[in-house]
Amino acid sequence: MKKISWVLALGFFIGQNGVWGQQVTMVKWPDVQKILTQKSDTTYIVNFWATWCKPCIAELPSFEQIQQNYKGQNVRVLLISMDFAKELKTRVIPFINQRKIRSRVWLLNEPDANSWIDKVSSEWSGAIPATLIVNNYKNKKVFFEQKLEYSRLVKELTDFL
Amino acid sequence: MSNISTTMKNKFWLSLVAVLALGTATTLFFQQKKAQASPAGYPIGATVADFKLQNVNGTTVSLSNYKDKKGVIVVFTCNHCPFAKAYEERIMGLDKKYASQNFPVVAINSNDGADYEEDSFDNMKKRASEKGYSFPYLQDATQAVAKAFGATRTPHVFILRNDGGKFTVQYIGTIDDNYQDPGSVTKRYVEDAVNNILTGKPVVVTQTKAVGCAIGWKDA
Numbered sequence: 001m002k003k004i005s006w007v008l009a010l011g012f013f014i015g016q017n018g019v020w021g022q023q024v025t026m027v028k029w030p031d032v033q034k035i036l037t038q039k040s041d042t043t044y045i046v047n048f049w050a051t052w053c054k055p056c057i058a059e060l061p062s063f064e065q066i067q068q069n070y071k072g073q074n075v076r077v078l079l080i081s082m083d084f085a086k087e088l089k090t091r092v093i094p095f096i097n098q099r100k101i102r103s104r105v106w107l108l109n110e111p112d113a114n115s116w117i118d119k120v121s122s123e124w125s126g127a128i129p130a131t132l133i134v135n136n137y138k139n140k141k142v143f144f145e146q147k148l149e150y151s152r153l154v155k156e157l158t159d160f161l
Numbered sequence: 162m163s164n165i166s167t168t169m170k171n172k173f174w175l176s177l178v179a180v181l182a183l184g185t186a187t188t189l190f191f192q193q194k195k196a197q198a199s200p201a202g203y204p205i206g207a208t209v210a211d212f213k214l215q216n217v218n219g220t221t222v223s224l225s226n227y228k229d230k231k232g233v234i235v236v237f238t239c240n241h242c243p244f245a246k247a248y249e250e251r252i253m254g255l256d257k258k259y260a261s262q263n264f265p266v267v268a269i270n271s272n273d274g275a276d277y278e279e280d281s282f283d284n285m286k287k288r289a290s291e292k293g294y295s296f297p298y299l300q301d302a303t304q305a306v307a308k309a310f311g312a313t314r315t316p317h318v319f320i321l322r323n324d325g326g327k328f329t330v331q332y333i334g335t336i337d338d339n340y341q342d343p344g345s346v347t348k349r350y351v352e353d354a355v356n357n358i359l360t361g362k363p364v365v366v367t368q369t370k371a372v373g374c375a376i377g378w379k380d381a
Contacts, residue, residue, distance in 0.1 A: 052243055053374060054276065082372050084243070084341050111339040112348075117370040126335075127314035127375035145313070145375070 022096050022105065024081070026088055029110045033119065035078060041137035042074045043160040045153070048120075048130045050082045051095045055147040056129040060101070062150040066157070067103040073161055077103040082128055085109040135160050202311010205367045209321055209328045212306045214269065214299035217286040222267065222297045228326055231263040232358055234351065235319040237312040239272045240288050241279035242374035245315045247340050249292065252316070255336070255351060256296040264355050266296040271307035272315070276377040307376055314373030320354050320364070331358060334369030 025031075035044055047063055049056035060079070067077040079101070083092050088107050096105055110116060117126050121143035124130055131148055133156055134141045140160055148156075203209060213223045227233050236252055238245045256266035274281035282300050289298040301307055310319055311333075320332035332354040337346040354364040 048372075050243070052241075055375065055377070084247075086341075109341075111341040111345070113340070113372040114335060114338060114369040117372070124370070125313040126370045126372045128372060129375065 022093075022101060024088060024093050024096055024105045024107055026085060026109050027080075027106045029108070029116045029119075031106070032080065032108060032116070036120070036132070036134060037136065039136050041135065042076055043133065043135040043138075043157065045075065045077045045157075046080060046120075046132045046134065047077070048080050048082055048128050050128060051087075051091050052083075053128055059129060059147050059149070060099070062148060062153055063103055064101065065150050066153050070157065075157065075161075079103050079105045081105060081107040083107060133157070133160060202309065203319070203330045203333075205330055205333065207330050209319075209330060210309060212309070214301055214306065215282070216297045216299050217282075217289045217294075218297075220297075222299055224321075224328055227265070227267075227328075228323070229263075230265060230323055232320065232322040232331070232355070233328065234259065234264065234266045234355065235310070235321060236266060236268045237271055237307060237310070237315055237317040237319075237376065238268050239270045239277070239280045239315045239374070240284055241272070241277040242315045244340055244371070244373045248316045248336055251336055251343060253292065253294065253296075255355075256294075258352075259355055260295065262359060264359060268294070268296055268298045269301050269306060269312075270298065270315075271301035271304045271312065271376050273304075273377050273379050304376070304379060312376060314371075314375055316371075316373060318351055320351065320358070322358050331364045332367055334366075335371030340371065 032046075035046065038044075045063065045066060047056075047059075049060070051057070063077050063079065066075065081092050085107065092105075092107055113126060117124050120130070120132055121141075123143050124145055127145055129147055131144045132141065133143075138160060142156060142159070209224060211224045213221050216222045224233065234255055238248070238252065252266060252268065259265065270280060270285055272280040274284075278284065282302075285298055285300060288294075312319070316336065318332070318334060318336055319330055321328040322331045332351065334350055336349075336351045337343075338348040338350070339346045348366075350366055350369050353366065357364050
């Protein structure tokens with residue numbers, strides 16, 4: 001009986017937190033700024049998305065594929081969620097676990113978006129999905145306020161590698 | 162005398178129609194040219210072309226219906242978007258505060274109901290009546306109005322001042338500086354802008370950005 005209740009408790013724990021164990025870090029703007037200004041020869045694909053945004057969800061597998069296929073080429077995918085901070089545990093973490101997302105996921109809790117949108121790109125109106133590809137070592141940066149396909153990402157990445 | 166003034170009046174109307182037609186043709190031309198690119202829209206100071214859209218109460222609403230007002234707070238919004246939902250009460254509050262001062266809210270949904278069922282015209286009607294919107298909630302079925310304005314997301318606010326029958330854009334952007342928590346707002350951009358216009362002062366912060374749900378274009 002005791003064993004069963006332990007198994008149940010463990011099951012409950014896993015159900016709550018997910019076997020996937022992917023972390024979603026709640027961050028502030030300076031954390032993002034650090035990535036956008038870091039100087040090593042690493043190409044960052046920074047995607048702004050949210051769990052309830054259909055076009056964002058539709059393009060997530062493409063970013064996951066990039067993350068997987070470009071691992072050895074200094075390419076990092078960073079998915080920055082614009083979900084509300086209070087929904088981190090109830091919505092974002094379960095979503096990431098359910099979809100077994102491997103890319104790094106942050107939740108940016110910085111509600112005064114007017115103070116940082118232009119720092120991502122002056123081309124960005126603020127609509128999501130939005131994606132920035134940046135490599136400061138190579139002095140290259142390209143921004144998209146639209147949904148991106150895998151083939152498009154591959155094409156854009158050739159400029160960075 | 163009366164004959165001359167009639168002719169002059171006719172001439173005036175004729176040229177007005179010609180100008181409007183030319184304007185529409187130009188707008189259509191440019192819209193077609195950059196159907197895929199993000200629309201540039203009206204800059205600050207631009208005169209807004211009249212539009213005519215279906216309201217949730219069965220009437221149609223035009224900007225020209227507001228000729229006796231001091232201005233209009235145009236809000237591109239929708240039902241499904243959490244940012245729009247987070248701002249819904251605040252949008253209702255703006256109309257409560259400013260409609261009586263001749264500066265009402267006009268809400269426009271330009272999303273395609275095919276993308277999000279929640280944004281269909283029927284669901285717009287439901288939402289407006291459930292929440293008791295005191296302002297029109299218009300459907301921009303062809304998305305032409307959103308494209309003309311350059312609205313890209315929800316919510317996206319355009320404050321128009323009535324300059325003797327012409328509506329000019331005085332502010333473009335977000336309602337305030339905290340979408341997550343109305344209690345933590347420190348800058349009320351829309352209220353500041355409307356207050357300034359109402360007291361005959363220029364708007365200080367004319368453009369801001371905010372995160373929002375992309376308006377789903379039909380041709381994208």
